Amino acid sequence: MSLYFLIAFENCTKTIPFILQKLDAVDYSxxxxxxxRNNDIKSITLTRMTVPCCGGMEYAIKRAIxxxxxxxxxxxxxxxxxxxxxxxxx
Numbered sequence: 593m594s595l596y597f598l599i600a601f602e603n604c605t606k607t608i609p610f611i612l613q614k615l616d617a618v619d620y621s622x623x624x625x626x627x628x629r630n631n632d633i634k635s636i637t638l639t640r641m642t643v644p645c646c647g648g649m650e651y652a653i654k655r656a657i658x659x660x661x662x663x664x665x666x667x668x669x670x671x672x673x674x675x676x677x678x679x680x681x682x
Contacts (some may be wrong), residue, residue, distance in 0.1 A: 605649065624656035628664060635665045642672050 627633075638653055640646035650668055659665050670678045 619652065621652040621655040621659065624669035625659040628656055628662060633662070633664050635667065637667045637669065639669045639671065642670055642678055643656060 600649045636653060636657070638650055640650055657666060665682070669674060671682070672678050
């Protein structure tokens with residue numbers, strides 16, 4: 593998993609991770625569980641494409657939220673390969 597965090601300033605209220613899932617059989621939920629468990633995350637917004645390979649990240653995030661024992665709201669924005677918004681799920 594490639595995981596990049598933007599610089600978080602002292603008074604910043606949001607940190608934005610950028611995750612690129614490779615096309616392999618790696619389970620990213622364990623690493624995400626630790627991130628969720630050890631940080632005060634207010635909500636998660638996942639932007640994913642309609643292509644099947646992006647469904648794995650949504651599944652991993654849902655598993656990680658559950659495994660963290662926290663009630664973190666998840667919003668999923670699904671976009672098409674041409675960039676148009678297909679749906680937003682809460």
